[in-house]
Structures are given as C-alpha cells and as structure tokens.
Amino acid sequence: MNNEITPTPSPATDPKTYSIIIYILMALGLFTGVFGLVAIIMAYVKKDEFKGTVYYDHMLYLIKTFWVGLVAGIIGFILMIILIGWIVIIAAYIWFIYRITVGFINLLDGKPVSTTSWF
Structure with missing residues (x-):
C-alpha cells in the first residue's frame, strides 16, 4: 500500500487562474x-x-494596457486646463475597458492577444 500523499496544485499557481485574477484586479x-x-x-x-x-x-498586453492608460489619464488631467481633458480621459477609459474585455474573453477561450496592436 502506497502511503505517499501527492500534493494538489493550488488554483492560485495555475497560469490561467493567475491571469484571470490579474484581469479582475x-x-x-x-x-x-x-x-x-x-x-x-x-x-x-x-x-x-x-x-x-x-x-x-x-x-x-496587461502591462501595456496599464501604462498607456495611466499616461493617457495623466495627459487628460493636464489638458483639463484647456477643457479638452475630459474627452481624453473618457476616450482612455473606454479604450481601457475595451482592452480588458477583449483580453479577458481571449484568455477564457485560451487564445493569445496581440502585444503590438492598440486595440
């Protein structure tokens, strides 16, 4: 009789689960x-x-999305002085939501995402 216990992999160490957590965050x-x-x-x-x-x-993809979103938000904040900052911030917000949504769907389908495209 074999009394060895085989450790069960933690869901947190699974790459897909880890990636899902990052998308949610x-x-x-x-x-x-x-x-x-x-x-x-x-x-x-x-x-x-x-x-x-x-x-x-x-x-x-997530790293690029974060940094571009942050820079766009900062630029939008600065441009609020001339009243067009809101347009930049709203556009960046929509772009960010789009990227997270498309990336998450591709992740769940087991598909890669383009690391070079803007959309």
Whole structure:
C-alpha cells in the first residue's frame, strides 16, 4: 500500500487562474487605483515564468494596457486646463475597458492577444 500523499496544485499557481485574477484586479483598478497597482506588480512578477505560453502575451498586453492608460489619464488631467481633458480621459477609459474585455474573453477561450496592436 502506497502511503505517499501527492500534493494538489493550488488554483492560485495555475497560469490561467493567475491571469484571470490579474484581469479582475485591472478591471477593479478602474474604480480604485490600488487594485491596478497590485495587478501590474503581479503581471511583472509572473511574466517571465509564463514565457513560451499564451499567458506571457496576456501579461505583456496587461502591462501595456496599464501604462498607456495611466499616461493617457495623466495627459487628460493636464489638458483639463484647456477643457479638452475630459474627452481624453473618457476616450482612455473606454479604450481601457475595451482592452480588458477583449483580453479577458481571449484568455477564457485560451487564445493569445496581440502585444503590438492598440486595440
């Protein structure tokens, strides 16, 4: 009789589950930036572990989405002086939501995302 116990892998260590968590945190980051910061740190930490998998592209995609969204938000805030900042902020918000939604759907379908496109 074999008394060895085989450890069950934790769902948190599964690349797909980990990626789903990051997408959810990024989406929550729209309401409070703290979740976005946690998500981006998690993406940077795991990105190299995911090399050679579809999840690596998702990490790069999320990192790009975060930084471009942040820069667009800052530019929009600065442009509020001349009253066009709201347009930039709303456009960046819509773009961010679009990217998170498309990326999440592709993740659930097991498909890669484009790390070079803007949409």
